[in-house]
Amino acid sequence: MENKRALPILFAVMFLVMIGFGIIIPVLPFFAEQIGATPTQLGWLMAVYSLMQLLFAPIWGGISDRIGRKPVMLIGIAGLSLSFFLFAVSTELWMLFAARILAGFLSSANMPTTMAYVADITTPENRGKGMGIIGAAVGLGFIFGPAIGGIFSKTSLSTPFFIAGIVSAVTFVFVLLFLKESLPPEKRAVSTSGVKESRWKAFSGPTTVLYVLQFFVSFSLAGLEATFAYFAFDRAGIGTTHLGYIFMIMGFAGAIVQGGLVGQLTKRFGEGAVIQMGLVVSAIGFGLILLTDSFTTAAIFLSIFGIGNGVIRPSVSALITKRTEVGQGSATGLLSSFDSLGRIAGPPVGGALYSMQIGMPYVSGMIISVLAFILYRVYVKREQKNSITV
Structure with a gap:
């Protein structure tokens, strides 16, 4: 209810x-x-x-x-x-x-x-x-x-x-x-098989693809966060104070979209369409970041990326909680794990790519966004095949 x-x-x-x-x-x-x-x-x-x-x-x-x-x-x-x-x-x-x-x-x-x-x-x-x-x-x-x-x-x-x-x-x-408590006693899971089995049960079926997709999104975002300060200084001479303003602008843009627009979009078009739209906008944002040459362009381009990236996680979360066959807590906990895994792996890989060529973290971000888009299409086909089988 x-x-x-x-x-x-x-x-x-x-x-x-x-x-x-x-x-x-x-x-x-x-x-x-x-x-x-x-x-x-x-x-x-x-x-x-x-x-x-x-x-x-x-x-x-x-x-x-x-x-x-x-x-x-x-x-x-x-x-x-x-x-x-x-x-x-x-x-x-x-x-x-x-x-x-x-x-x-x-x-x-x-x-x-x-x-x-x-x-x-x-x-x-x-x-x-x-x-x-x-x-x-x-x-x-x-x-x-x-x-x-x-x-x-x-x-x-x-x-x-x-x-x-x-x-x-x-x-x-x-x-x-x-x-107030949201899960009444009669709806709570009763398990004698332990938490570990429940966790891996969540990672099964077509929704497996959504967890991997979230890892890709988190991984590319963490790579950007780890390198953008160096990139902005090299391309536009942006220091720490102005960089803080840029991330603040990006944060506000993402928060406004998440708080006000995600609900309307998912209600009208469905989570799948919003996820795909977010991945496309994120890819465009990564590409635009390569053109950064001033405080203004950095703020605009990073905000475009932030808007695209910001609508993905809520939509993936909503879709997984609708499709999961285990408890909501197990499913969302596993999603948080994949998010953390991306945040662990993203910074060192992003730093290594940056040391090779300063635009590489953002080129790779574009590629990863495209791969995530393809992954979602794979998920759709698996869902369709699964529903036909059932």
């Missing part, structure tokens, strides 16, 4: 979660360096978080299918808050790694459980709109979080981590008091 009242609450929850997460982004490298981390160790510090997300997101999603969404969300938010406070008081490198591992392990519960919650409370025709609203909350959190972190880092490098911990703690209380 659709519950429209819960969506604004979920929006606020994910916005606050991502505010807390975003606050530490501009500070983390300098804080780690202050403690004595080398650039290589910083890289591992960033990667270990994504690795934990990759491993545990499907597990938490499966657990939410059995015990409900709200308890798992509370665990994820509490873990995030605790990790921020641990980070703030860290004085040794191993303490940073311990805090980061804890953050990845527990906070990996947040995204798949939230997407599963949306699937619980929305009708199939409004599923894309619900996923888009969550995507918009994530995008806006990433816009405002780093700005807040940058401001408070002037006081002390540990201050943003304390603030992030407090924001997450407030979010925990907000969820505890105002968010």
